[in-house]
Amino acid sequence: MRLLITPFLLLQLLIGKAQTFVTSPDNTIQVSVTGGKTLLISAQYKGTVILKPSEIGLLIRQVNSNWTLGKTSLQKIDENIFPPVAEKRKVIRDYYHQLNIEFKSKISL
DSSP states (O other), rough: HHHHHHHHHHHHHHHEEEEEEEEOOSSSEEEEEESSOEEEEEEEETTEEHHHEEEEOOOOOSSSSOOEEEEEEEEEEEEEESSSSSOOOOOOOEEEEEEEEETTTTOOO
């Protein structure tokens, strides 16, 4: 397995694109982010593409427009929200996965 991953990662580095992804807690939705000269996002629902790779348009002044991915981290959040206004549920489950991306240009999303 390690031999297959290493050439793939080297190819990604040579091309200048790196990809990372996050899934929903029940693994039905997968969102991928690809960095390089442009920043792309794509999404799948139960294996069906619902968003083809599309460029994310960001205008940031005084920063290099190279979107090379740096450090990424994934947080899995599972908390309860107690609504201040009465509704049917006394407790709302706040359950999600959060992907944090730091780019080599020191920008974070």
